[in-house]
Amino acid sequence: MQGVEFHVYSCTWCPVTFAVEQDCEDQHEVKCPICHSDEYVEDEGMGEMDITPTKK
Numbered sequence: 729m730q731g732v733e734f735h736v737y738s739c740t741w742c743p744v745t746f747a748v749e750q751d752c753e754d755q756h757e758v759k760c761p762i763c764h765s766d767e768y769v770e771d772e773g774m775g776e777m778d779i780t781p782t783k784k
């Protein structure tokens with residue numbers, strides 16, 4: 729099992745919260761997936777997600 733760190737953002741304009749992988753290099757230009765604007769994107773902090781490999 730591997731924990732992957734995500735950076736959580738939310739848009740104050742749209743009712744949406746989304747996460748970007750911490751390794752993503754585009755961290756500085758995160759855009760809302762709905763309005764495609766970075767104007768209303770707020771940093772919600774870090775999050776962690778457990779990636780469980782598919783069991784065979």
Ligand SMILES: [Zn+2]
Nearest residue numbers: 739742760763
């Ligand atoms: Zn938005």
